[in-house]
Amino acid sequence: MIFYFTGTGNSLAVAKQLALEGEALIDMAKARNSGQFTYVRQKKERVGFVFPVYCGTLPTVVYDFVQSLDLQGKGYTFAVVTCGGDRSSCAGLLADELKKHGIPLHYAETVPMPNNAITVMQTCTPEQERSQLEKGAEMLSEVRRALAEKRIRPVRSSRMARMMLTLYRKCAVTRLFFTEDSCTGCGLCARNCPEQAIRMKEGRPVWVKPHCSHCSGCINRCPAKAIQFGKKTAARRRYVHPDLLRK
Ligand SMILES: Cc1cc2nc3c(=O)[nH]c(=O)nc-3n(C[C@H](O)[C@H](O)[C@H](O)COP(=O)(O)O)c2cc1C
Ligand code: SF4
Ligand code: SF4
Structure with a gap:
């Protein structure tokens, strides 16, 4: 199953491109808003998190959802963070929060996508949109390979992302x-x-x-x-x- 969060569709598109046939896509905002936090892995199925980075940290919805998450069963866990440009990530903070629930994060990658941060800065131009979508597609091919191999890449804790969380919120x-x-x-x-x-x-x-x-x-x-x-x-x-x- 893949948990996703999106504002303007980048992360949903990425989640759909990564999903295996029949794999459930779960909207973290809807799940949080309806109090749906308990999930059971079937036969060690993989679990993924796909969402955008905001100000170098986790979106409020993602942070809140993970606080209450009750994920039962063991298996491979990955995160794919979409970003608007500088490949900044916040997967370390997700790894720390998942660890508190006894869930190791085995692999994380950041995928460049068009920048939607309109309240903060200029968004992407049409040219930047095209080139970011191309870069993102290339990176996604590599991510798909890594996930198929269940590649392990330690995700380091991020104090910066935790500091930015307070400021962003x-x-x-x-x-x-x-x-x-x-x-x-x-x-x-x-x-x-x-x-x-x-x-x-x-x-x-x-x-x-x-x-x-x-x-x-x-x-x-x-x-x-x-x-x-x-x-x-x-x-x-x-x-x-x-x-x-x-x-
Ligand atoms: C409030 C806000 C803050 C953002 N901060 C960052 C950032 O720190 N680094 C970055 O590379 N992109 C940043 N972005 C851009 C998004 O992460 C990027 O465009 C993402 O792919 C949007 O995904 P979505 O379409 O699924 O919402 C920010 C976007 C928003 C709305
Ligand atoms: S920017 Fe804020 S108010 Fe607007 S859709 Fe997103 S969460 Fe809602
Ligand atoms: S601001 Fe008005 S036109 Fe725009 S989406 Fe909301 S209701 Fe529709």
């Missing part, structure tokens, strides 16, 4: 989100928010929690490009993985 505020008049009231942002932080009120989204994962899904995926975060995002390109756009 503090900074991931929602008060700077707002919508422009182009909002059509379609409700997509509220339906897809992994933190259930958006509610529709009188046909417009309202952010009802002070903090969220800052997955950038609402702002990048809004079909009307009506969502902004502070003053800088109006000029930034929206990015969504091509597979999500085709939906």
Whole structure:
């Protein structure tokens, strides 16, 4: 089984490309929100975690999910972290958290994908999007080989990722989100928010929690490009993985 988390589709696309025939793909946000934390490995089946790195650390959803995870049975465990550019990883922090539950992380790799960090910086240009998708595809072929061999690569503990977790969670505020008049009231942002932080009120989204994962899904995926975060995002390109756009 593969546990995944995604804001704009990169990590879901990677999880799908890594999945074996019939292997379950489990959305960590939905699982956490519905309190589904108990899973049993069938016949030593492999378990994977696929998710993006945020500010050098684990997304809130992933961290929270792993805190409550009750994974029964033994077997090979891997993580694939998608990143927007610098191949920064946070797998060490995941390894530390899994260890507390008696789950060794046998292998982790970081896969470059287009950068979606619109609240923080410029996202990828169309050229960067193409080249990152190509680089990611190359890296994924290697990852697939490694997973088929059940390759072991020790994942070192990451104090930096733990420090960044505190900072990222503090900074991931929602008060700077707002919508422009182009909002059509379609409700997509509220339906897809992994933190259930958006509610529709009188046909417009309202952010009802002070903090969220800052997955950038609402702002990048809004079909009307009506969502902004502070003053800088109006000029930034929206990015969504091509597979999500085709939906
Ligand atoms: C809030 C935020 C912080 C990010 N921080 C990093 C980072 O520290 N390093 C990096 O390489 N990419 C960073 N990214 C880019 C994402 O990790 C990357 O685009 C990822 O593939 C997005 O995956 P998704 O489409 O599954 O959500 C960040 C993205 C967001 C939204
Ligand atoms: S996705 Fe965009 S258009 Fe639809 S309700 Fe949200 S802000 Fe409005
Ligand atoms: S409010 Fe937007 S950025 Fe925050 S978790 Fe929800 S969809 Fe992601």
